[in-house]
Amino acid sequence: MFFSKSCEYGIRATIYIAVQSLQDKRVSLVEISEKIDSPKSFTAxxxxxxxxxxxxxxxxxxxxGYEIPKDDMEKITLSQIVLAIDxxxxxxxxxxxxxxxxxxxxxxxxxxxxxxxxxxxxxxESTNLSMLASSIDDGLSYLKI
Amino acid sequence: MFFSKSCEYGIRATIYIAVQSLQDKRVSLVEISEKIDSPKSFTAxxxxxxxxxxxxxxxxxxxxGYEIPKDDMEKITLSQIVLAIDxxxxxxxxxxxxxxxxxxxxxxxxxxxxxxxxxxxxxxESTNLSMLASSIDDGLSYLKI
DNA sequence: TTTTATTCAGACAAAAATATCCGATTTTTT
DNA sequence: AAAAAATCGGATATTTTTGTCTGAATAAAA
Structure with missing residues (x-):
């Protein structure tokens, strides 16, 4: 629609990694693709x-596995993710x-x-990873299915 | 991007047909695909x-060929075209x-x-064929290339 | 040092979107 | 009545996107 399937997976994966990184957890490809419900190898x-x-x-x-430094989350915008993929x-x-x-x-x-x-x-450009990750932490939004 | 290629061709074709219909000209597939620069059989x-x-x-x-009754042009919206194709x-x-x-x-x-x-x-929903066709007639917008 | 769990890179496969071809049908013109 | 010029519909082909597989590389754990 707006984004390719690749980009949708990429955004969801990034948000999931961010949420886990906030709790100092590094996550594997297998975990990511299970949690965001995406094809494993394609997600890789x-x-x-x-x-x-x-x-x-x-x-x-x-x-x-994969992680995102906490200090980067404020700087990484949705726009950057989309530009990188689409x-x-x-x-x-x-x-x-x-x-x-x-x-x-x-x-x-x-x-x-x-x-x-x-x-x-x-x-x-005005939506950064901190915002996205914390909205999930706060139970205000979801990534599943 | 927003629309599939099919939809882009469909919108351009519809606008071209509308412009010609305003001058009581019925147009053929060959003419349409030449004028809007789209693959003939696919456009068919x-x-x-x-x-x-x-x-x-x-x-x-x-x-x-193809034509659009003048009386319909006010009623046909961009939205209807998009819904029909995408x-x-x-x-x-x-x-x-x-x-x-x-x-x-x-x-x-x-x-x-x-x-x-x-x-x-x-x-x-608020853009109709009259508006699109007349903007071309008036030289305010273009369909080529 | 070997095993294990991971990512990486490239080749391959399947599905979807885009594009082409051809014979049948329709209608006007000759 | 035959020929010509157009659309229609179905089959097929190509390209792009999406998805899979496999072996190599890496680094921690046993």
Whole structure:
């Protein structure tokens, strides 16, 4: 819809890791994919991408897994996660798929979609991991099913 | 992004047909796909779906093609086109892909995305074909490339 | 030092979305 | 009546997205 399946999994995984990291728990791929109900191997690829983008930290070896430093949570925004996985299309592409759509040569829905995209951008940029993780800790929101 | 490729083609095709219908011109599949720069046979499928949904009128035979009665243009909204092709997912599905996301059990981005979806819904429902077609007639917007 | 539990990387597979082809049907024109 | 130009519908093909498998690398535990 707004995000690819990969991105949905990526966001859910990141939030889950954040919640656990707040309690100093490092989590494994198996645990993550069970808790957020996502395909294990596919999720592995996404976590790798998030790690390469410095959004999560991966640790190899027997007690390894994934974690997020608490100090980073304020800085990591939803926007950064989306950009890492889906790229910037949501912010820039024409709603009707026109390559040359622009202010000078706008498509028929250009103005309206610009407003919508701006609203999405503001939302994603102003939502950080702390907010997302604490809303779950507080029982105000959920990640399951 | 917001819409599938099919839907983008469908919207562009509908607008093009509307513009031509305003000048009492019935247009063929070949002309449409050339003018909106879309794959011919694929576009044919989409036009069939739009015709079945009474958004456009298809006429068979040698002088056949597609048209939209002028009187319908005020009533046909962007929303109807999107619903006919992509369904209602844009209005209803959880931003994070959670099946059970709801007011009672919201995902961490539920509130924000509800606002965004409402904005999109309002935009699509308040934009009709007359508006889209006339913006092109007036040279205020474009469909090419 | 060996075993175990983990991530990593690349190849592979399945499903969904996008795109093409072709024969049948329809209707106008010749 | 035949030919021409169009849509329709179903089968097929291609591409992209989603998902799986397997062996190597890593690091802690036994």
């Amino acid at each position: 690829k996404i976590l790798q991408k998030l790690a390469r983008n410095k959004i999560i930290v991966s640790v190899k070896g027997q007690t390894g 790229g910037s299309g949501l912010y820039s592409l024409c709603g009707l798929g026109l390559k040359k759509c622009s202010e000078k040569q706008p498509c028929p829905v250009h103005k309206d979609f610009k407003l919508i995209r701006e609203k999405i951008r503001k939302t994603l | 499928k989409i036009l069939q779906k739009l015709a079945r949904n009474k958004i456009i009128v298809s006429v068979k035979g040698q002088t056949g 369904g209602s997912g844009l209005y209803s599905l959880c931003g994070l892909g959670l099946k059970k996301c709801s007011e009672k059990q919201p995902c961490p981005v539920h509130k924000d995305f509800k606002l965004i979806r409402e904005k999109i819904r309002k935009t699509l």
